[in-house]
Amino acid sequence: MNRDSKSEAPVKKLRSRLKEATADAILAAAATVFAREGLHAAKMESIAEQAGVSVGTLYNHFTDRAALLEALRAKRREALLERLDASLAQVEGQPARVQLRAFVVAVFAHVSEHDVFVRLLMQLPEDAARTQNKSRVLAELNRRLEPILDRGIKAGELRAEGRAFYPALLVGMVRGALDRLREGDRASPAAAAWAEEVLRVFLKGIEV
The missing domain is CATH 1.10.357.10 (Tetracycline Repressor, domain 2)
Structure with missing residues (x-):
């Protein structure tokens, strides 16, 4: 294994943890927004705002409302x-x-x-x-x-x-x-x- 691959390992782990933390934040925000606005009235934009992420980031983690609910x-x-x-x-x-x-x-x-x-x-x-x-x-x-x-x-x-x-x-x-x-x-x-x-x-x- 070369030095470059060794140095990349911590970076990959950090990215993975950040991705997981972002997904958890989105799920927590979704539960809050769904409870406040209802399953059908809640908008993905509201969930993104509650989570402190962009709508694009939200969709990068969850393709649609159904995927979010399943998660x-x-x-x-x-x-x-x-x-x-x-x-x-x-x-x-x-x-x-x-x-x-x-x-x-x-x-x-x-x-x-x-x-x-x-x-x-x-x-x-x-x-x-x-x-x-x-x-x-x-x-x-x-x-x-x-x-x-x-x-x-x-x-x-x-x-x-x-x-x-x-x-x-x-x-x-x-x-x-x-x-x-x-x-x-x-x-x-x-x-x-x-x-x-x-x-x-x-x-x-x-x-x-």
């Missing part, structure tokens, strides 16, 4: 999974009840923090991209739930019968409660209370 979905999915992994790492080796609580509380907390944007996404018609995103999220949630449930059964904390349905049941209960929260019912409890109630009802049916 936002992916970013939210990544943030959720990172939060879940961090929460579960803190309770690793503890009883299944404790680990399941960490899982449910993390999901509710994440959705609550990004509630406005989640509401906006829910207004979009079902399409291939949205369906694919849901499938990816569910697959990742199941991948984290299943080892917890299996260890709980092995430890004698949870019932073995019906194990195949446990992940779908818990995720379904969480999604149902989140839908109620998004309806804005003033009589509904806060997200933290919903999380505890979902967990209580779920465990009541599967604990030994």
Whole structure:
């Protein structure tokens, strides 16, 4: 390897980091503008201004609104999974009840923090991209739930019968409660209370 190629490596890394930072700034700005103006009313020019970049730079990163929305979905999915992994790492080796609580509380907390944007996404018609995103999220949630449930059964904390349905049941209960929260019912409890109630009802049916 010659000296020129060695000297170019740090420059390439710096450019890559700058590009990633710009994309992150655009996504953060897009979420803000979409929440403020709505998915259909928001203009790419407004997003560029919010991000502090030119419209040309915005289009260099995201070819159109659909690409921007898909990137936002992916970013939210990544943030959720990172939060879940961090929460579960803190309770690793503890009883299944404790680990399941960490899982449910993390999901509710994440959705609550990004509630406005989640509401906006829910207004979009079902399409291939949205369906694919849901499938990816569910697959990742199941991948984290299943080892917890299996260890709980092995430890004698949870019932073995019906194990195949446990992940779908818990995720379904969480999604149902989140839908109620998004309806804005003033009589509904806060997200933290919903999380505890979902967990209580779920465990009541599967604990030994």
